[in-house]
Amino acid sequence: MLRHLSSIFFILLALTASMPLGAVEYKSHITVAQDGSGDYTTLTEAMEGIRAFMDYTVTVDIKNGVYREKLVIPSWLRNVEFIGESRDSTVITFNDHANINKMGTFRTYTVKVEGCDLTFRNLTIENNAEQLGQAVALHTEGDRLAFINCRFLGNQDTIFTGGKNSRLYFADCYIEGTTDFIFGPATALFEDCTIYSKRDSYITAASTPRDVEVGYVFNRCHIKGAPGVKNVYLGRPWRPYAFTMFVDCEIDGHVTPAGWDNWRNPENEKTARYGEYGSVGAGAAAEGRVGWAIKPDAGAARRYTDPAYIYKMTDNWNPNK
DSSP states (O other), rough: OHHHHHHHHHHHHHHHSSSSSTTHHHHSEEEOTSOOOOSSSSSHHHHOOOOOOOSEEEEEESSEEEEOOOOEEEETEEEEEEEOOTTTTTTEEEETTTTEEEEEEEEOEEEEOOOEEEEEEEEEEEEEOOOOSOOOSSSEEEEEEEESOOOOOOOOTOOEEEEETEEEESOEEEEEEEOEEESSSHHHHHESOEEESSSSSSEEOOOOTTSSSSSSSEEEEEEEOOOOOBEEEEOOSTTTTTTTEEEEEEEEEEBBBOBOOOTOOOGGGGTTTEEEEEBBBBTTTTSOTTTTOOOOHHHHHHHHTTTTHOOOOOOOOOTTT
Protein backbone atom coordinates (compact mmCIF):
# COMPACT_ATOMS: atom_id res chain seq x y z
CA MET A 1 0.00 0.00 0.00
CA LEU A 2 2.81 2.37 0.94
CA ARG A 3 4.63 1.56 -2.28
CA HIS A 4 1.40 2.30 -4.23
CA LEU A 5 0.94 5.68 -2.53
CA SER A 6 4.55 6.54 -3.19
CA SER A 7 4.09 5.78 -6.87
CA ILE A 8 1.05 8.07 -7.05
CA PHE A 9 2.99 10.83 -5.28
CA PHE A 10 5.87 10.68 -7.76
CA ILE A 11 3.48 10.65 -10.72
CA LEU A 12 1.71 13.78 -9.43
CA LEU A 13 5.07 15.40 -8.74
CA ALA A 14 6.21 14.69 -12.29
CA LEU A 15 3.01 16.10 -13.76
CA THR A 16 3.32 19.25 -11.65
CA ALA A 17 6.93 19.71 -12.69
CA SER A 18 5.96 19.45 -16.35
CA MET A 19 3.44 22.32 -16.09
CA PRO A 20 4.80 25.67 -17.29
CA LEU A 21 5.53 28.24 -14.66
CA GLY A 22 2.97 31.02 -14.58
CA ALA A 23 0.28 28.89 -16.24
CA VAL A 24 -2.52 30.92 -17.81
CA GLU A 25 -5.36 31.94 -15.53
CA TYR A 26 -8.38 32.36 -17.77
CA LYS A 27 -10.57 35.38 -17.10
CA SER A 28 -13.82 36.68 -18.53
CA HIS A 29 -12.49 40.25 -18.49
CA ILE A 30 -9.03 41.13 -19.84
CA THR A 31 -7.33 44.51 -20.09
CA VAL A 32 -4.59 45.32 -22.59
CA ALA A 33 -2.53 48.41 -21.80
CA GLN A 34 0.87 49.36 -23.15
CA ASP A 35 1.93 50.99 -19.87
CA GLY A 36 1.69 47.68 -17.99
CA SER A 37 -1.38 48.60 -15.95
CA GLY A 38 -3.48 45.79 -17.48
CA ASP A 39 -3.21 42.04 -17.84
CA TYR A 40 -1.18 42.24 -21.06
CA THR A 41 0.80 44.89 -22.94
CA THR A 42 0.09 43.52 -26.44
CA LEU A 43 -2.94 42.08 -28.15
CA THR A 44 -0.94 39.13 -29.41
CA GLU A 45 -0.14 38.14 -25.82
CA ALA A 46 -3.79 38.60 -24.84
CA MET A 47 -4.86 35.92 -27.34
CA GLU A 48 -3.10 33.36 -25.12
CA GLY A 49 -5.21 34.45 -22.16
CA ILE A 50 -8.53 33.52 -23.78
CA ARG A 51 -9.68 29.95 -23.38
CA ALA A 52 -10.33 28.01 -26.58
CA PHE A 53 -13.94 27.19 -27.55
CA MET A 54 -15.42 28.66 -24.37
CA ASP A 55 -19.19 29.02 -24.05
CA TYR A 56 -19.06 32.27 -22.06
CA THR A 57 -18.30 35.78 -23.29
CA VAL A 58 -14.86 37.30 -22.79
CA THR A 59 -14.41 41.08 -22.88
CA VAL A 60 -11.04 42.46 -23.93
CA ASP A 61 -10.69 46.15 -23.00
CA ILE A 62 -7.97 47.83 -25.05
CA LYS A 63 -6.54 51.03 -23.64
CA ASN A 64 -5.56 53.92 -25.89
CA GLY A 65 -2.29 53.48 -27.72
CA VAL A 66 -0.76 52.58 -31.08
CA TYR A 67 -0.36 48.80 -31.13
CA ARG A 68 2.08 47.95 -33.91
CA GLU A 69 1.17 44.30 -34.32
CA LYS A 70 0.34 41.81 -37.03
CA LEU A 71 -2.53 40.23 -35.13
CA VAL A 72 -4.21 36.87 -35.76
CA ILE A 73 -7.39 36.04 -33.85
CA PRO A 74 -7.39 32.25 -34.23
CA SER A 75 -10.27 30.00 -35.19
CA TRP A 76 -10.54 28.47 -31.72
CA LEU A 77 -11.55 31.80 -30.18
CA ARG A 78 -15.22 32.77 -30.10
CA ASN A 79 -17.64 34.79 -27.99
CA VAL A 80 -15.16 37.63 -27.51
CA GLU A 81 -15.74 41.39 -27.50
CA PHE A 82 -12.76 43.63 -28.27
CA ILE A 83 -13.53 47.12 -26.98
CA GLY A 84 -11.20 50.06 -27.56
CA GLU A 85 -11.01 52.95 -25.13
CA SER A 86 -11.69 55.38 -27.99
CA ARG A 87 -12.10 54.88 -31.71
CA ASP A 88 -9.46 57.34 -32.88
CA SER A 89 -6.85 56.68 -30.20
CA THR A 90 -6.95 52.88 -29.92
CA VAL A 91 -5.05 51.93 -33.08
CA ILE A 92 -3.81 48.57 -34.34
CA THR A 93 -1.41 49.16 -37.22
CA PHE A 94 1.12 47.44 -39.48
CA ASN A 95 2.64 48.18 -42.89
CA ASP A 96 2.97 45.06 -45.02
CA HIS A 97 2.12 45.26 -48.72
CA ALA A 98 1.94 42.68 -51.49
CA ASN A 99 5.29 43.51 -53.07
CA ILE A 100 7.37 42.91 -49.95
CA ASN A 101 9.18 39.65 -50.72
CA LYS A 102 6.33 38.77 -53.09
CA MET A 103 4.04 38.04 -50.14
CA GLY A 104 0.86 38.63 -52.16
CA THR A 105 -2.39 40.22 -51.04
CA PHE A 106 -3.60 37.72 -48.46
CA ARG A 107 -0.55 37.85 -46.21
CA THR A 108 -0.51 41.63 -45.89
CA TYR A 109 -3.19 41.92 -43.19
CA THR A 110 -2.80 43.94 -40.02
CA VAL A 111 -5.61 42.01 -38.29
CA LYS A 112 -6.74 38.58 -39.46
CA VAL A 113 -9.95 37.28 -37.87
CA GLU A 114 -10.35 33.51 -38.13
CA GLY A 115 -12.67 33.08 -35.12
CA CYS A 116 -16.46 33.34 -35.08
CA ASP A 117 -18.97 35.22 -32.90
CA LEU A 118 -16.67 38.17 -32.30
CA THR A 119 -17.46 41.87 -31.84
CA PHE A 120 -15.11 44.83 -32.27
CA ARG A 121 -16.00 48.27 -30.92
CA ASN A 122 -14.44 51.72 -30.74
CA LEU A 123 -11.07 51.05 -32.34
CA THR A 124 -9.01 51.62 -35.49
CA ILE A 125 -7.43 48.97 -37.70
CA GLU A 126 -4.87 50.38 -40.13
CA ASN A 127 -2.45 49.30 -42.82
CA ASN A 128 -0.19 52.29 -43.35
CA ALA A 129 2.06 50.78 -46.02
CA GLU A 130 3.24 52.98 -48.84
CA GLN A 131 1.10 52.77 -51.97
CA LEU A 132 3.24 50.09 -53.59
CA GLY A 133 0.67 47.32 -53.84
CA GLN A 134 -2.27 45.67 -52.11
CA ALA A 135 -2.20 46.23 -48.35
CA VAL A 136 -5.01 44.74 -46.26
CA ALA A 137 -5.93 46.25 -42.90
CA LEU A 138 -8.72 43.83 -41.93
CA HIS A 139 -8.89 40.25 -43.22
CA THR A 140 -11.87 38.18 -42.07
CA GLU A 141 -12.54 34.47 -42.39
CA GLY A 142 -14.96 33.87 -39.50
CA ASP A 143 -18.74 33.95 -39.31
CA ARG A 144 -20.98 36.25 -37.26
CA LEU A 145 -18.54 39.13 -36.91
CA ALA A 146 -19.69 42.62 -35.90
CA PHE A 147 -17.74 45.88 -36.15
CA ILE A 148 -19.30 48.83 -34.33
CA ASN A 149 -17.97 52.41 -34.42
CA CYS A 150 -14.61 51.38 -35.87
CA ARG A 151 -12.22 52.96 -38.38
CA PHE A 152 -10.47 51.05 -41.17
CA LEU A 153 -7.59 52.96 -42.71
CA GLY A 154 -5.61 51.98 -45.78
CA ASN A 155 -5.20 52.33 -49.52
CA GLN A 156 -5.67 49.42 -51.94
CA ASP A 157 -7.65 46.45 -50.53
CA THR A 158 -8.33 47.88 -47.05
CA ILE A 159 -10.93 45.24 -46.05
CA PHE A 160 -11.02 41.65 -47.30
CA THR A 161 -14.22 39.82 -46.36
CA GLY A 162 -13.31 36.16 -46.80
CA GLY A 163 -15.30 32.99 -46.31
CA LYS A 164 -18.23 31.85 -48.44
CA ASN A 165 -21.45 32.22 -46.42
CA SER A 166 -19.65 34.17 -43.70
CA ARG A 167 -21.81 36.95 -42.22
CA LEU A 168 -20.44 40.35 -41.27
CA TYR A 169 -22.01 43.49 -39.86
CA PHE A 170 -20.49 47.01 -39.90
CA ALA A 171 -22.30 49.86 -38.13
CA ASP A 172 -21.25 53.51 -37.73
CA CYS A 173 -17.83 52.75 -39.20
CA TYR A 174 -15.41 54.82 -41.27
CA ILE A 175 -13.77 52.95 -44.16
CA GLU A 176 -11.23 54.53 -46.47
CA GLY A 177 -9.10 53.38 -49.37
CA THR A 178 -8.08 53.79 -52.98
CA THR A 179 -8.79 50.73 -55.15
CA ASP A 180 -11.18 47.80 -54.46
CA PHE A 181 -10.94 48.67 -50.80
CA ILE A 182 -13.90 46.50 -49.80
CA PHE A 183 -13.57 43.11 -51.49
CA GLY A 184 -14.33 39.42 -51.10
CA PRO A 185 -17.04 36.71 -51.08
CA ALA A 186 -18.73 37.17 -47.68
CA THR A 187 -22.20 38.57 -47.02
CA ALA A 188 -21.79 41.95 -45.31
CA LEU A 189 -24.24 44.64 -44.23
CA PHE A 190 -22.85 48.16 -43.80
CA GLU A 191 -25.18 50.53 -41.94
CA ASP A 192 -24.68 54.25 -41.30
CA CYS A 193 -21.04 54.02 -42.40
CA THR A 194 -18.84 56.59 -44.14
CA ILE A 195 -17.09 55.18 -47.22
CA TYR A 196 -14.22 57.46 -48.26
CA SER A 197 -12.38 57.21 -51.58
CA LYS A 198 -8.87 58.66 -51.54
CA ARG A 199 -8.42 58.64 -55.31
CA ASP A 200 -10.23 57.93 -58.58
CA SER A 201 -10.83 54.19 -58.67
CA TYR A 202 -13.30 51.55 -57.42
CA ILE A 203 -14.93 51.18 -54.00
CA THR A 204 -15.99 47.52 -54.01
CA ALA A 205 -14.80 44.35 -55.70
CA ALA A 206 -17.21 41.67 -54.53
CA SER A 207 -16.59 38.03 -55.42
CA THR A 208 -19.98 36.74 -54.29
CA PRO A 209 -20.40 33.06 -55.24
CA ARG A 210 -23.10 32.25 -57.74
CA ASP A 211 -25.19 30.34 -55.19
CA VAL A 212 -25.04 33.06 -52.51
CA GLU A 213 -28.02 35.39 -52.86
CA VAL A 214 -26.64 38.52 -51.17
CA GLY A 215 -23.10 39.89 -51.03
CA TYR A 216 -22.60 43.53 -49.97
CA VAL A 217 -25.40 45.85 -48.84
CA PHE A 218 -24.77 49.50 -47.94
CA ASN A 219 -27.72 50.94 -46.03
CA ARG A 220 -27.94 54.64 -45.12
CA CYS A 221 -24.24 55.13 -45.80
CA HIS A 222 -22.46 58.32 -46.89
CA ILE A 223 -20.25 57.79 -49.94
CA LYS A 224 -17.57 60.49 -49.91
CA GLY A 225 -14.36 61.37 -51.74
CA ALA A 226 -11.19 63.30 -51.00
CA PRO A 227 -10.74 66.77 -52.54
CA GLY A 228 -9.96 66.46 -56.23
CA VAL A 229 -11.40 62.94 -56.53
CA LYS A 230 -14.08 62.94 -59.23
CA ASN A 231 -14.23 59.60 -61.06
CA VAL A 232 -15.06 56.76 -58.64
CA TYR A 233 -17.09 53.64 -59.41
CA LEU A 234 -19.33 52.02 -56.80
CA GLY A 235 -18.01 48.63 -57.76
CA ARG A 236 -16.52 46.21 -60.26
CA PRO A 237 -16.92 42.41 -60.23
CA TRP A 238 -13.90 40.55 -58.93
CA ARG A 239 -15.88 37.43 -59.87
CA PRO A 240 -18.77 37.19 -62.34
CA TYR A 241 -21.67 36.95 -59.84
CA ALA A 242 -20.63 39.84 -57.62
CA PHE A 243 -23.53 41.29 -55.60
CA THR A 244 -23.47 44.87 -54.29
CA MET A 245 -26.50 46.98 -53.38
CA PHE A 246 -26.76 50.57 -52.12
CA VAL A 247 -29.99 51.51 -50.32
CA ASP A 248 -30.91 55.03 -49.13
CA CYS A 249 -27.31 56.22 -49.37
CA GLU A 250 -26.01 59.75 -49.77
CA ILE A 251 -23.64 59.69 -52.73
CA ASP A 252 -21.39 62.68 -53.34
CA GLY A 253 -20.42 64.04 -56.75
CA HIS A 254 -17.14 62.13 -57.02
CA VAL A 255 -19.03 59.00 -58.15
CA THR A 256 -19.13 58.72 -61.94
CA PRO A 257 -22.63 58.75 -63.52
CA ALA A 258 -22.16 55.21 -64.90
CA GLY A 259 -21.81 53.98 -61.32
CA TRP A 260 -20.55 50.49 -62.15
CA ASP A 261 -17.72 48.94 -64.18
CA ASN A 262 -17.54 45.51 -65.84
CA TRP A 263 -13.80 45.00 -65.14
CA ARG A 264 -12.96 45.03 -68.87
CA ASN A 265 -15.24 42.05 -69.51
CA PRO A 266 -18.67 42.61 -71.09
CA GLU A 267 -19.67 39.06 -70.09
CA ASN A 268 -19.76 40.23 -66.46
CA GLU A 269 -22.67 42.48 -67.35
CA LYS A 270 -24.84 39.38 -67.77
CA THR A 271 -24.11 37.99 -64.32
CA ALA A 272 -23.05 40.76 -61.93
CA ARG A 273 -25.79 41.77 -59.50
CA TYR A 274 -25.35 45.50 -58.93
CA GLY A 275 -27.94 48.08 -58.02
CA GLU A 276 -29.21 50.87 -55.78
CA TYR A 277 -32.40 52.30 -54.42
CA GLY A 278 -33.19 55.66 -52.88
CA SER A 279 -29.81 57.25 -53.55
CA VAL A 280 -29.53 61.00 -52.98
CA GLY A 281 -26.77 63.52 -53.55
CA ALA A 282 -24.74 64.86 -56.47
CA GLY A 283 -23.51 61.38 -57.42
CA ALA A 284 -26.93 59.76 -57.44
CA ALA A 285 -27.81 60.49 -61.07
CA ALA A 286 -29.85 57.36 -61.78
CA GLU A 287 -30.40 58.30 -65.42
CA GLY A 288 -26.67 57.99 -66.09
CA ARG A 289 -26.21 54.52 -64.57
CA VAL A 290 -25.25 51.56 -66.73
CA GLY A 291 -28.23 49.78 -68.24
CA TRP A 292 -27.29 46.39 -66.82
CA ALA A 293 -27.60 47.49 -63.16
CA ILE A 294 -30.51 46.24 -61.03
CA LYS A 295 -33.34 48.65 -60.27
CA PRO A 296 -35.10 47.10 -57.26
CA ASP A 297 -38.52 48.25 -56.16
CA ALA A 298 -39.18 49.43 -52.60
CA GLY A 299 -40.09 45.97 -51.36
CA ALA A 300 -36.93 44.34 -52.68
CA ALA A 301 -34.77 47.18 -51.37
CA ARG A 302 -36.18 46.83 -47.85
CA ARG A 303 -35.64 43.09 -47.98
CA TYR A 304 -31.98 43.65 -48.70
CA THR A 305 -31.62 45.63 -45.45
CA ASP A 306 -33.29 42.98 -43.29
CA PRO A 307 -30.58 40.95 -41.48
CA ALA A 308 -32.89 37.97 -41.12
CA TYR A 309 -33.21 37.85 -44.91
CA ILE A 310 -29.71 38.63 -46.13
CA TYR A 311 -27.97 36.47 -43.52
CA LYS A 312 -30.40 33.56 -43.99
CA MET A 313 -30.45 33.27 -40.22
CA THR A 314 -31.42 29.92 -38.78
CA ASP A 315 -29.58 30.65 -35.54
CA ASN A 316 -30.06 33.33 -32.90
CA TRP A 317 -27.32 35.71 -34.01
CA ASN A 318 -28.36 39.33 -33.62
CA PRO A 319 -25.78 41.67 -35.20
CA ASN A 320 -27.56 44.75 -33.82
CA LYS A 321 -27.18 43.85 -30.15
